Amino acid sequence: MRHRFLRSVQKLAPWLAIASIVTVFLTFPFITFPNEYGLCIALSLSFLVFITVSLRTLHVTWRHQHSSIISASVMLLFLAEIFLVVGSHRHIALNLAAAYPAVVRFDQLTPDLLMAALIMLASVLCHIQWSKCSQALLCIVMLLPVNGLLAWLYGIPDAYGQLSLLASLGGLLCAAALLAKQISQTSMSYLLLLDDSGRHLRWIVCILFLCAIVLGGVGVYFKHDPRVTPIIVTLSLIAIVSIMTTTYYRKGVVHEQVLPPEDLAFASELEAAIAHQEFYLVYQPQIDFNSGKLVGVEALIRWQHPQHGVVPPNRFIGVAELTGLIVPMGAWVLKAACQQVTAWQDGELAAAKVSVNVSPLQLQAEGFTDYVRQVLRETGLAAERLVIELTESAFVHSDCKSMQNLQALKRIGVKLAIDDFGTGYSCLAYLRDIPGDYLKVDRSFVNDVPGKERSEAVTSAIVVLGKNLHYQIVAEGVETEAQANYLRGLGCDFVQGFLYARPMPEHELQQWVQARAEVTPAGHQA
Structure with a gap:
């Protein structure tokens, strides 16, 4: 049954949130910080957003009676880690007024700050139950690393800055946890249907993905602007997912007895209520x-x-x-x-x-x-x-x-x-x-x-x-x-x-x- 499968996906949300938090804690001390103070701030803020949203997801999905204490402890530990790790890097100029005007390329700050901003906005939209907008933003977050992969595939060196690789794993796990939490909401739930119609939809999406990537490679081969092409292809992939999931099942083509989409999330709350x-x-x-x-x-x-x-x-x-x-x-x-x-x-x-x-x-x-x-x-x-x-x-x-x-x-x-x-x-x-x-x-x-x-x-x-x-x-x-x-x-x-x-x-x-x-x-x- 569709709703049971979606509830099993939702059960992964707290584990993905925990994985995101652990990744941040393990990754942060081993980062070779850049000399620019602004880049350090950007990196720290990005990881702080990932931990905050992951803790929120963990709190909502687990409903543990001591979740507030756990969240506060994790935040204090991470702030202490920031203080110790950043303080141990003597090569960073601590004079903000003198250091920040140094050369800080915009494309170095953009990827991580964009990922963190989108995750934070998606979390807010999820909280106010704007599920479709939240899912759209999370799809963008999940596909942001595709830019780097496509750049490597197309032979474009150092296309999108140095911080994106550092924050990608924690950000992806955080976004995946938030997406899994609300996966039963339309329209992403249609992409996971287990009947023949669901498999048909997934085949169409995969074929369109492949066509978009191939066309992007053709554009690079014929000397189109190489830095813009991966972004265009990524946006095309996002558009494919959004359009297909919102229109393909508009007439409700489902071959099994299922809950209405608006009741799928309610079923997950009901299951949690039984457990608690x-x-x-x-x-x-x-x-x-x-x-x-x-x-x-x-x-x-x-x-x-x-x-x-x-x-x-x-x-x-x-x-x-x-x-x-x-x-x-x-x-x-x-x-x-x-x-x-x-x-x-x-x-x-x-x-x-x-x-x-x-x-x-x-x-x-x-x-x-x-x-x-x-x-x-x-x-x-x-x-x-x-x-x-x-x-x-x-x-x-x-x-x-x-x-x-x-x-x-x-x-x-x-x-x-x-x-x-x-x-x-x-x-x-x-x-x-x-x-x-x-x-x-x-x-x-x-x-x-x-x-x-x-x-x-x-x-x-x-x-x-x-x-x-x-x-x-x-x-x-x-x-x-x-x-x-x-x-x-x-x-x-x-x-x-x-x-x-x-x-x-x-x-x-x-x-x-x-x-x-x-x-x-x-x-x-x-």
């Missing part, structure tokens, strides 16, 4: 319609993004499904929910069940049943208190392995709920064949009752069908007393919704249960 455990759970109570007692809670995931705050589930669940990240995310939810429910020892929560949503990808994953058994064993939660919720689409598209997993879960006592019934395929065969325990009436039907005849008919039919198949009926999304009374009259067993309680963190849920115990006498309906 930026998620937490909230719980929505489920109430017995007849007794008013708390019978269970549904565990719902939330994402506390370090920059954007709480990200709603409808923003990241779909991305997690497409990228396969729903499997590790769902595994974390299952274990965290079981641990929390086991910790509740007082009041109604001591016997409450916990409902956990499971993706079809989780159900099909190898070892899912074994993982559920392991979680129950480690947390000490009784299997009867765990309810696995699956959407009806999971049953329609389930294979033999999924059905075997469901049967295995039922054998150990885990309860099974069919979520959002009536909104998808509504295949009655699986209601007959799946040994489910709960059938949840979707909120889209609940919102229109009572009052809308067709919604009332559908809701009534769902309840009657579920009852005849010996399911317990759960009505979700109940927000008004009228809805509650109507659904109770139909024979629904359990209810959840804002009328009773919103999803809340664990400590708020305990306060809510305690408040109920103080206000509502035991055995009375809430």
Whole structure:
């Protein structure tokens, strides 16, 4: 899958940043400094930019809790290195006013300062999310050393100054790290497509590159200005990459199911969030319609993004499904929910069940049943208190392995709920064949009752069908007393919704249960 490959490329970003920093530290002390003071300043500033941008890339991609301390330490070490190394070169004239007017050729300063300036500007553009402009500048940086290679290939001696070779490696690694960090953004992401169209694009770019280099050689052979030719060819290469990647896929010619380009970077943030455990759970109570007692809670995931705050589930669940990240995310939810429910020892929560949503990808994953058994064993939660919720689409598209997993879960006592019934395929065969325990009436039907005849008919039919198949009926999304009374009259067993309680963190849920115990006498309906 395209997004998985791009995420693997993004994983290289911190290592490239580290390589850039190490290169600067190892290269700087062994440089034979020129006599001109201005050239020393240019070289030092160039390396300082490379380290700064690399540290920024490392900080964003790794999100290490001590990254600020690490960055400050690296910067102090490099400044100390500049002081010691430059101070040890006695041949450098330290009188700036007298030394700087000395002969300092413009073409000696241009390559490194240009590379450093472009990298710094690309970093700023990346920070403000101008990805296309940032990628264009980074392409220029990556191709700057091509000037020297082309000059050597064309037989042009000493074409572009003496500092470019000194700074090229650190600058290239820094630019590569920054480019890898945002490789999932358009339009560079199209160049890395793994399907036939992507390979076609790369072949075209390679052929055009070869043609441009050959034409440049022909220009030099016929006595065209040799110093200008490599620059013209390099600009042509940059134009080829930019034009091809921005226009070739304008119509979206992709032969596999992929994320939209704007979601590829978001998928990488989501993967980092899983690694750094930026998620937490909230719980929505489920109430017995007849007794008013708390019978269970549904565990719902939330994402506390370090920059954007709480990200709603409808923003990241779909991305997690497409990228396969729903499997590790769902595994974390299952274990965290079981641990929390086991910790509740007082009041109604001591016997409450916990409902956990499971993706079809989780159900099909190898070892899912074994993982559920392991979680129950480690947390000490009784299997009867765990309810696995699956959407009806999971049953329609389930294979033999999924059905075997469901049967295995039922054998150990885990309860099974069919979520959002009536909104998808509504295949009655699986209601007959799946040994489910709960059938949840979707909120889209609940919102229109009572009052809308067709919604009332559908809701009534769902309840009657579920009852005849010996399911317990759960009505979700109940927000008004009228809805509650109507659904109770139909024979629904359990209810959840804002009328009773919103999803809340664990400590708020305990306060809510305690408040109920103080206000509502035991055995009375809430």
